[in-house]
Amino acid sequence: MGGQEDTYGQAWHVPNADTVTTRQFAEIAYCAAGFPASIRTMGKGMLRKGGLFIPEVRETIEMTYQFEHDFVVDHSKFSTRFELPATPLEYTIA
Secondary structure, eight states: OTTSGGGTTOOOOOOOOOOOOHHHHHHHHHHHHTOOOOOOOOOHHHHHHHHTTOHHHHHHGGGGGGGTSOOOOOOHHHHHHHOOOOOOHHHHHO
């Protein structure tokens, strides 16, 4: 695939499963493992408090921007060009 001349100099997003929220992803993973989903979140304020005692928590604060807006990747160009569909999320998690 990558050795084909018409693919050079372009950005290609490899196929990925349909977009789901982090909560939906966790629910699918819990279900695949045979457990009921138990999901809780922490806001920035609670992360800051926890970060006083847990260095790993303190380091995650700077990454919270990744969860403030949707991050959606369009792989249609890749799938059309190489005729490769995305693997469904339920299958990959299982």
